[in-house]
Amino acid sequence: MGSVGEEVARLLQIGRPVFRDGVRQFLLARSTLIVSALLLTPGLLSGWFWYDSRGKVETQVIAGDEVRVFEGEVLHAEMANLFYGLAFELYLPLVVALVALLGAAELLNTEFKQKTMQLLRTSPVRMYEILLPKLLAGTLGTFVAVGTPLTVIYLALLAHGGSFGLREHLPLLGAVLGTLLLASLAYTSIFLLINALVRRPLPVSLVYWLVWELMLGDGDSQRFTVIHYLRSFALPRLKYLDIEADSLNLAVETVTDFSATMTSIATDPWQSVGVLLAVTALAFMLASRLLERKQF
Amino acid sequence: MQGVSNVSLELGPGITGILGPNGAGKSTLMKLVLGLARPSLGHVRIDGRDPASDWELRSRFGFVPEYDCFYDHMTAREYVAHFLQLQGVAPNEAGERAAALLDDVGLGDAMERRIRTYSRGMRQKAKFARAIAHDPDLLVLDEPFQGTDPTTRRLLMELIRNWADAGRTILLSSHILHDVEALTDRIVFLSGGQMLAVGDRHAIQELMPHVRQKVRLTPADAGQRPQLARLLLEQPSVEGVSLQRDWVEVDTTDAEAFHALLPPLLRKAKIAIHGIDSPGEDLEALYEKLVGGEQWEA
Numbered sequence: 001m002g003s004v005g006e007e008v009a010r011l012l013q014i015g016r017p018v019f020r021d022g023v024r025q026f027l028l029a030r031s032t033l034i035v036s037a038l039l040l041t042p043g044l045l046s047g048w049f050w051y052d053s054r055g056k057v058e059t060q061v062i063a064g065d066e067v068r069v070f071e072g073e074v075l076h077a078e079m080a081n082l083f084y085g086l087a088f089e090l091y092l093p094l095v096v097a098l099v100a101l102l103g104a105a106e107l108l109n110t111e112f113k114q115k116t117m118q119l120l121r122t123s124p125v126r127m128y129e130i131l132l133p134k135l136l137a138g139t140l141g142t143f144v145a146v147g148t149p150l151t152v153i154y155l156a157l158l159a160h161g162g163s164f165g166l167r168e169h170l171p172l173l174g175a176v177l178g179t180l181l182l183a184s185l186a187y188t189s190i191f192l193l194i195n196a197l198v199r200r201p202l203p204v205s206l207v208y209w210l211v212w213e214l215m216l217g218d219g220d221s222q223r224f225t226v227i228h229y230l231r232s233f234a235l236p237r238l239k240y241l242d243i244e245a246d247s248l249n250l251a252v253e254t255v256t257d258f259s260a261t262m263t264s265i266a267t268d269p270w271q272s273v274g275v276l277l278a279v280t281a282l283a284f285m286l287a288s289r290l291l292e293r294k295q296f
Numbered sequence: 297m298q299g300v301s302n303v304s305l306e307l308g309p310g311i312t313g314i315l316g317p318n319g320a321g322k323s324t325l326m327k328l329v330l331g332l333a334r335p336s337l338g339h340v341r342i343d344g345r346d347p348a349s350d351w352e353l354r355s356r357f358g359f360v361p362e363y364d365c366f367y368d369h370m371t372a373r374e375y376v377a378h379f380l381q382l383q384g385v386a387p388n389e390a391g392e393r394a395a396a397l398l399d400d401v402g403l404g405d406a407m408e409r410r411i412r413t414y415s416r417g418m419r420q421k422a423k424f425a426r427a428i429a430h431d432p433d434l435l436v437l438d439e440p441f442q443g444t445d446p447t448t449r450r451l452l453m454e455l456i457r458n459w460a461d462a463g464r465t466i467l468l469s470s471h472i473l474h475d476v477e478a479l480t481d482r483i484v485f486l487s488g489g490q491m492l493a494v495g496d497r498h499a500i501q502e503l504m505p506h507v508r509q510k511v512r513l514t515p516a517d518a519g520q521r522p523q524l525a526r527l528l529l530e531q532p533s534v535e536g537v538s539l540q541r542d543w544v545e546v547d548t549t550d551a552e553a554f555h556a557l558l559p560p561l562l563r564k565a566k567i568a569i570h571g572i573d574s575p576g577e578d579l580e581a582l583y584e585k586l587v588g589g590e591q592w593e594a
Contacts, residue, residue: 115365124355
């Protein structure tokens with residue numbers, strides 16, 4: 001084995017074509033294009049609202065920034081809440097895992113289907129040198145496929161609130177994109193592992209997603225799910241919107257003699273990042289090992 | 297997957313043909329050589345190294361699988377260049393080398409087309425180009441002529457001969473006898489996962505003591521045929537004799553012993569022989585006998 005520098009140089013050389021091809025394959029896959037197009041549809045809400053509220057929106061200029069008011073409500077706050085709901089109740093818990101699942105299958109399972117895995121295994125490369133660029137391609141692909149519609153929706157919705165709202169809620173967009181990046185990384189690694197582990201990864205991936213992530217995603221058991229650490233990472237960044245642990249399903253009910261209170265079980269955000277990175281590393285190492293030992 | 301057992305084989309430079317019917321274990325044997333499968337008993341070594349665990353060793357392998365193994369979205373040039381880059385070749389050089397190689401195998405005009413639009417023969421050529429692009433020492437070709445037209449077949453055979461002449465070790469499998477016979481004398485017969493015989497056709501004959509073989513003796517004087525037939529019938533290695541118009545045909549289960557006794561016998565009887573040949577000794581006949589298990593009969 002060469003020095004660390006040589007290993008990194010080699011990893012970059014071997015990884016570049018695999019990564020580039022993986023990103024292209026992921027983003028041009030029919031499934032990715034269809035899902036991304038569907039993800040843009042909530043942006044239509046913005047058009048509907050614009051049509052419905054025409055002539056009823058007042059515009060105020062405060063310190064050079066536009067603030068819009070509709071029926072006594074400050075629009076940018078309403079739109080930020082709507083965007084928060086879309087991102088944290090629909091896109092992050094449901095859509096990201098689905099896109100990562102499809103992407104991992106496109107990146108790894110097609111290598112088995114097209115039988116190119118056998119060519120890779122007869123090439124002078126270690127499996128982690130192939131898998132790492134695929135993990136990065138899957139992460140980037142998922143981030144772009146979901147993050148682009150989310151950013152478009154943010155711009156479309158917050159544009160109604162005026163320039164003040166667009167700038168004021170950038171931390172919300174940052175929280176969403178940061179959480180999305182971590183989710184893309186963790187879910188892609190887990191789905192790559194499933195693709196390396198079983199011959200028919202789609203049903204197993206769906207079971208993991210629907211049974212493990214979604215059903216265990218509430219209550220105390222959520223500490224065993226990825227979604228818990230994603231919400232925990234996002235929580236402090238959403239405080240400015242008065243979002244509490246309870247709103248993000250990060251609280252459990254504690255019953256005393258006289259009352260029931262909600263207690264936060266959120267993990268420290270940086271610990272959450274650590275757990276997500278550890279899960280990613282573990283899944284990656286297991287998948288590499290499995291592929292290296294796979295027989296054809 | 298057909299397992300293989302009792303296979304002991306040493307490969308050197310030149311072409312070794314693996315012959316056997318579908319399901320004989322040819323592909324499994326090749327996967328063992330390439331390290332794609334691990335033997336549960338025994339071992340495979342390439343220059344003393346284990347191909348299943350030694351990833352660096354794989355830079356010396358070139359593999360043409362029996363099946364299609366393409367990235368559908370790539371052109372032939374991208375495909376060959378992609379694998380060259382995995383060999384550590386810089387992107388620009390990989391592109392240039394891929395183009396030159398594809399030109400050599402007759403895909404110069406089609407190299408920028410996606411492989412999914414290719415005919416079977418063109419796909420086979422693309423597979424060959426990928427396999428030899430990094431100049432490997434060991435080429436493993438699994439049914440390389442399957443589905444190819446006569447022109448492509450001729451071209452690929454010429455390429456294989458050139459690689460062999462350049463000192464490379466080539467392991468080639470086929471279930472078509474003619475293909476193997478046209479390229480090499482060193483043949484491994486496989487059937488049902490067992491290695492039935494190895495060697496050139498003569499060596500294989502020697503390995504089959506119980507296979508009934510025919511030997512045709514043509515006397516210079518056709519009038520000596522009855523005398524020759526009577527003489528041969530007395531020999532223990534001869535099972536039967538038939539008298540034909542110009543020759544005598546002998547059935548023997550011990551060809552080696554028969555050929556050893558023949559010269560002194562003919563000298564003693566003063567019978568001059570115009571020709572000796574074995575009509576059933578072509579590869580097709582051997583193949584049928586071996587695969588039919590005739591050599592195992594007592």
